[in-house]
Amino acid sequence: MRLNRRHFLTTSAAGFGALAMPGILRAQQGEAVRIGLITTLSGPGQLYGNYIKDGCEIAVERLNATGGVNGAKIELVVRDDKNSPEGAVTAFRELTGNGIKLFAQGTFTANLLGTLPLLEEADVTMVMVGASALALTHEAFNPRAFRLGFSSPMCFGGYGTLMAQKHPEIEKWATLRSDVTALADITNAFTKGLKAETEKAGRKVEVLDPVLVPYGGADFRNQISNIIGSGAPGLFNVLQGADAISYYKQARTFGLDEKFKVLCDSANEFAIAKAMGANTPASLWSWTGWYPAANKGNPVSDEVHKAYIKLRGDEYPNWYIGVSHDSILTIANAVAKAGSLDAAKLIPTIETETPQGALGKIQFRKEDHGFAGDLTYIRFGRDDKNANGWSVFETAQLPGAEFLEKATPGSKLN
Numbered sequence: 001m002r003l004n005r006r007h008f009l010t011t012s013a014a015g016f017g018a019l020a021m022p023g024i025l026r027a028q029q030g031e032a033v034r035i036g037l038i039t040t041l042s043g044p045g046q047l048y049g050n051y052i053k054d055g056c057e058i059a060v061e062r063l064n065a066t067g068g069v070n071g072a073k074i075e076l077v078v079r080d081d082k083n084s085p086e087g088a089v090t091a092f093r094e095l096t097g098n099g100i101k102l103f104a105q106g107t108f109t110a111n112l113l114g115t116l117p118l119l120e121e122a123d124v125t126m127v128m129v130g131a132s133a134l135a136l137t138h139e140a141f142n143p144r145a146f147r148l149g150f151s152s153p154m155c156f157g158g159y160g161t162l163m164a165q166k167h168p169e170i171e172k173w174a175t176l177r178s179d180v181t182a183l184a185d186i187t188n189a190f191t192k193g194l195k196a197e198t199e200k201a202g203r204k205v206e207v208l209d210p211v212l213v214p215y216g217g218a219d220f221r222n223q224i225s226n227i228i229g230s231g232a233p234g235l236f237n238v239l240q241g242a243d244a245i246s247y248y249k250q251a252r253t254f255g256l257d258e259k260f261k262v263l264c265d266s267a268n269e270f271a272i273a274k275a276m277g278a279n280t281p282a283s284l285w286s287w288t289g290w291y292p293a294a295n296k297g298n299p300v301s302d303e304v305h306k307a308y309i310k311l312r313g314d315e316y317p318n319w320y321i322g323v324s325h326d327s328i329l330t331i332a333n334a335v336a337k338a339g340s341l342d343a344a345k346l347i348p349t350i351e352t353e354t355p356q357g358a359l360g361k362i363q364f365r366k367e368d369h370g371f372a373g374d375l376t377y378i379r380f381g382r383d384d385k386n387a388n389g390w391s392v393f394e395t396a397q398l399p400g401a402e403f404l405e406k407a408t409p410g411s412k413l414n
Helices: 005-011 014-020 046-065 085-097 109-122 152-166 181-200 221-228 241-252 270-279 299-312 319-338 343-352
Strands: 033-039 074-080 102-106 125-129 145-148 172-178 211-213 234-237 262-265 284-288 375-382 390-398
Touching: 033 046, 033 085, 033 319, 046 074, 046 102, 046 241, 046 299, 046 319, 074 085, 074 319, 085 102, 085 109, 102 109, 102 319, 109 125, 109 181, 125 319, 125 343, 145 319, 152 181, 152 262, 152 284, 152 375, 152 390, 172 181, 172 221, 211 221, 221 241, 241 270, 270 375, 270 390, 299 319, 319 343
Parallel strands: 033 074, 033 102, 102 125, 125 145, 172 211, 172 234, 234 262, 262 284
Antiparallel strands: 284 375, 375 390
């Protein structure tokens, strides 16, 4: 991939003007700035781990094409967490044992909770990629970690608010999820936002107890029968990754489209349409952390989108591409600005810097290192006129800061 250096520094990241300034970190010739990436590349979550790996690699290629960090190339050292906390800890210890001080890790909560307690002893700095669980910036808060992802109250509280606004006629909702902490947070946030907006309008809405399925399960037919039999015209699905795709494929035989007036998916977005093609549900809402068509005018977003199309031949990148790209950009910008790999210098730099990323300005709340970006929702579905078998019909955006929960670093959010 070839980018003009002047063009990149002008349009893609204002904070990176410091990369060429004297007096900051100068690497020995041939020495690389190494960033460890720990993500899920096997098991049910590998779908998202592969997206994260792609986004990080695009960021490294873009930055290295314009001189890296003060002339030092960025080297991405990738490890599979094997979809478990134990695997994440093993990968982390291996990488820190090899002297790596900079980390990006995502996206599953349990795996992050395994490595967070190790950051201080290893004296490292981490960006948590795409994670949404509340614990990460509340009771499990670690000042060496920054969450470049959207908290559940933000993206799913906003989601519930949007659905209450768009579909005031829906007075009963069913929910479906696996028994995972982060997914419980998502369900609760959607419910809270839905009820708050409905009550504000002087109406009432009922949200049924979630129908639970085993994580990594293969047969969802009993649960699908239960939600169809609930009598609810609205359905919010919180299954993720391979589980979600298996569910939608099985639900098709039950005529899911005909049983519910409004179908909402938590955050699987285009992974569903790509897997199902012309068998995609007729209309499906999803939250997304990054949708290039909704970010026109942002040159970084445009460049990352083009790079992903070149890499995968896919016009519709998953939102993890943008988030993971910006995670690497955040680390590289901080190293350039701080002139150091030391966490003591990087932490305050990340807290105050606002480089331009694919998602827009990358900014973290100083108190708990939470990220607040705009919220984007898309409605897509089956389209016989499109060669893909599906199309995007509608987008909606809300300001994320309005839904960001209060900061309680070190304590559970009540």
